[in-house]
Amino acid sequence: MKVLVTGATGLIGSAIxxxxxxxxxxxxxxxxxGSRPLPMAVGRIAEIDVAKAAGPEAWVPHLKGVDAVVNCVGVFQDNPRDSTRGVHVTGTAALFDACEKQDVRRVVHISAIxxxxxxxxxxxxxxxxxxxxxxxxDLxxxxxxxxxxxxxxxxxASALFxxxxxLPVLPVMRGTGPLQVVQLDDVSETVAFFLDPGAPARVTLELAGPERLSMxxxxxxYRRWLGWPPARVFTLPDWLTALTYRLGDFAGSLGWRPPMRSTARKEIAHGAVGDPSQWTGVTGIPPQSLxxxxxxxxxxxxxxxxxxxxxxxxxxFVVLPVFWIATGIVSLSTGFGEGMELMRRAGTGLLAAPGVVAGAIADILVGLAIAWRPAARYGLYGAIALSVFYIVAGTILLPELWNEPLGPLMKIWPILVLHLVALGILEER
Structure with a gap:
């Protein structure tokens, strides 16, 4: 069969x-x-912003020759990059409408327990x-x-666990419900089962693991699996729990996707549990324990x-933006005089003040770019370029800085390395 899989770069979609x-x-x-990396196990890529696919005409070109659809697209919380209504309602309704119009009968839809x-x-x-x-x-x-x-x-959540x-000390939050975690392989196996022409249709199944566990x-x-001894448990006070979720929401407003956001707080209070017996009865798939x-x-x-x-x-990704923004603010305020003195020592003359101001503004812009997720990669490249520029300019204009006790030029090297580490771990999935 030719199968259209939406959300194909996500955790569930890529496995399917x-x-x-x-x-x-x-x-x-x-x-x-613009999604990267793309799954290797695909015959064709269909680029589409589901939240903006308001009508079936947006999907029709991608459904030509398709026999079935597996809809894995999902958004956990609204932010500048994601819309829960746009993805879960508007975009998927347009997809289902297009499937009807194109006579793509089989639709397997990934929802939530x-x-x-x-x-x-x-x-x-x-x-x-x-x-x-x-x-x-009518599908x-x-x-x-x-x-x-x-x-x-x-x-x-799977990364959070x-x-x-x-952590040698496990912070536990009050008010979290039990979990019946389910294995990704079991989910993929279930989707494969329902793509068989003889599989039942018009059914809703809960996919839950065989045991109830606390977080x-x-x-x-996981700690036993990783080979580490049991951790000591520390119950977070409610005010610190609330602060954690608020910080997660703030990070979400900057385009990041931390699991600890207000949606998680609301949903986790109910837990994630269900009865897997119907699932096993219909498919014959016994869910694995963790x-x-x-x-x-x-x-x-x-x-x-x-x-x-x-x-x-x-x-x-907190330290780097704070470092660059604070450096720029200091250069424009309490450190302005010292910056001017350095520029005079370098023989820049009338360019001293504009040079200090330009450097400070560049630092602040780099810090803001790193903090905003869509621009973080460019911000890191800009930070590396700016650091190299400071090394080269300092070496040419003020080579004596290499011999200063505090090592203002020498310290740029570990900063460069930290930016390279940040680039290496930037991707979320």
Whole structure:
């Protein structure tokens, strides 16, 4: 079959592309324009911004020759880059309409567990609305509602669990519900099952793991898998929990996608649990427990690297913007006189004041670019270029700075290395 997979670069979408390709299906991967990296297991790339695909005509060109659609696209929380309503309702409704018009009968739709029981946020409300829109269509639809999805590939909550597992003291938040985590391989296997021509249609299934675990138990399981002793547990005070979510929302407003945002706080209070018996009864797929799945794939040193780097990444992307912005502000205020003196020593004459101001503005712009996710890569390149410029200019105009006790030029080298590290860990998935 030729299968259109939306959200093909995401955690679930990329795994489904690989699974279906292994079965011999031809994959058309629908991705956001400019998405990288792209799945290898695809025959064709269809670039489309789902949130802006307001009518079926946006999808029709991508559905030519397609036999089935697997809709994996999803947005956890609204931010300048993402719209829950645009993706879960407007864009998917247009896709379902186009499937009807093009006679693409089979549609497998990835939703979320528990949204029929509670709608705590825009995420769950719009997800449920999208489910209902599909149910109204004259299509052979299948709606799968997975719990928190975990696998070797990681993003969002699955990455957070590994990062928490690296902490010697585990911060536990009050008011979190139980989880029946489900394995990514089981989700992919289920999608493959429903693409069989003889598979049932017009069914809704909850995909949940076989055991109920607290967040602390999930993290402890990962910590054992990574080969580390049990962590001490520390219960976060409510004010610190609230601050954590607010900081996550602030990062989201800058285009980043941290898992700890207000949507997570609302949704996690209900947990992510369900009854997997119907799923197994229909498909014959027994869900794996977390411990059994982890035992089947021993942890590597790269897994431990990722876990230890997880919380260092946000620290790096806070420190670097603050460093550059603060440097610029100091140069324009309390350090202006010292900057002027350096420029005079360099023999710049009348260019001293404009030079100090230009350097300060450049520093601030670089810091702002690093802080804003869509421009972060360009900001890091700009920071590296600016650092190299300072080294070259300082060496030519004031070579004695290499001999100063505080090493103003020498310290640029570790700063350069930190920017290269930031570039290396910038990608989120």
């Amino acid at each position: 592309c690989a699974r279906l390709s292994k079965d011999g299906h031809e994959i058309v991967a629908a991705v956001r324009p 528990g949204i029929n029981r509670h709608q705590a946020s825009a995420f769950s409300r719009t997800k449920l609305e999208g489910d209902k829109l599909l149910m109204e269509r 052979d639809w299948v709606i799968l509602r997975p719990s928190v999805v975990l696998g070797r590939a990681i993003f969002g 590994r990062g928490l597992a690296a 602390g138990e999930v993290v402890a399981t 411990s059994a799945a982890l035992k089947a794939r021993p942890a590597s040193v790269q897994e431990r690297w990722f876990a230890k780097l997880y919380f260092l990444k946000p620290v790096i």
